[in-house]
Amino acid sequence: MALTVERVTLRHVDLPPKVVRTDAIQSFVTQETLILTLHCSDGGSGTGYAYTIGTGGSSVMALLKDHLVPRLLGRDPTRIEALWKDLFFHTHATAVGAITSLALCCIDTALWDWRSRSLHQPLWKLLGGAQTRVPLYTTEGGWLHLSPQALVDQTLQAKAEGFRGAKIKIGRPHVSEDVARLSAVREAVGTSFDIMTDANQGLHRPESVRRARAFEGLDLAWLEEPLPAEDVSGHQQLRAHTGIPVAVGESLYHPMQFRQYLEAGACSIVQPDVARIGGITPWIKTAHLAETFDVPVCPHFLMELHVSLCAAVPNAAWVEYIPQLDDITTSRLRIEEGYALPPETSGLGIEWDWEAIAARQSVFLEMKA
Structure with missing residues (x-):
């Protein structure tokens, strides 16, 4: 049958x-x-x-x-x-x-x-089993409305809890505000802790260059979505003007769109979101495509599923910590010494x-x- x-x-x-x-x-x-x-x-x-x-x-x-x-x-x-x-x-x-x-x-x-x-079989092993753990950074704080002191307090707490990095939202009305916020956090956490930034497509071309130059010296892990996701050449132009890695991907919906960025040299990091790209099948293709360009994968959101996908491929560099399924699941992300560990149970590893x-x-x- x-x-x-x-x-x-x-x-x-x-x-x-x-x-x-x-x-x-x-x-x-x-x-x-x-x-x-x-x-x-x-x-x-x-x-x-x-x-x-x-x-x-x-x-x-x-x-x-x-x-x-x-x-x-x-x-x-x-x-x-x-x-x-x-x-x-x-x-x-x-x-x-x-x-x-x-x-x-x-x-x-x-x-x-x-x-x-x-x-x-656990999903991550079925898909390749490349890594047994992936570094973890938090986006549970860092929101744009928070004061510099609140950002410092949150990020210090994240560091004390073992996270290896934290994301700070940028895009305040004036560049000086962003610089002040990021500088306060960098001074508080020291040089061994990674700071990721996210503009959420809120800048235009000249301002993205201006802010990137203002951020030089803060040792940022990346500048995420500085421009509208459709603007491939704008991201390419920005990369030519800054040494800060440029990250894109949460607002792209097909592997072909990632190919355009990679072929143009318009990004340093890809951030495919398994939901927004159409599932595991295209996500894995995108991760392997990025690997051929020697570009790391740092996916957006959905940590409960992305931990398995990141563990499946060799070029996944980070899992983003931002829990959102706790109210409707009994499973939890396993964390050990600042690393996310993929589940050993079969399936996605999510217990509803x-x-x-x-x-x-x-x-x-x-x-x-």
Whole structure:
């Protein structure tokens, strides 16, 4: 009897952030968490997910319900690559873009969860098993509205807790404000602690060059998303004017977009977000593509899943610590001496708290073949 996907459930759960999160262009309103579970004819199941930061969740759910899940039902779950390609081209008129990629991620991560569970292997080993631990930096603080003293206090606390780096948001109205904030943190934590910065696409070309030059001497680990993600040549120009590594990727939605950056020499670090790029299948391709350019991977958000993907590839340099699933999971990221350790359990390594999810979910749909 042929192996098929027999049934799919869709859930939408809102997870408000526990602290105020602000950056140069927006506030983090809520994490719309979209959870897809597929049940196969072998009795196995897999759960995948994606997210938004407050808008678009209902559109992702509609795309799944109306177009993608009906095309998934009855298909062979072992053919992950074929399924991703088919579903991507089925929605080609809406690609490349966030809504399509987020919907594809829900399916793709569920398929990989099913596969690794059925093979009784942790995901990171199934995908390559390149590293047993990855350095960890925190983005749990560092928000743009915080005072220099608050940033210093938070970052010192992070260092005391064993983190190897911390991210500070930049993009205050005047460059002097950013310099003052970063200088205060650098002076407090010393030279052995990494400081990452993130402009969230809030600068224009001349200002990005101006600020990068003003930041020289602060030994920053990277300058993240200084310009709009679509501006490849602008990032290329910025790299020619600064020695600070330039990081991009959380707002790119297909491996081809990363290829454009890498071929142009427009970035020093790539930051693919497994949800926004469309799942594990394209994430792994992007990581290996970056490896051929000798460029490190430092993914955005979703630490509970990215720890396994980073451990799978040799060029992953950091995992970003920013927990967001604690309220609906029983598993936790394993941390040891400032390193994130991938889970040894089979599947994605995420243990969902289905009672907590049921209590919070605003949408529940079940679809059958």
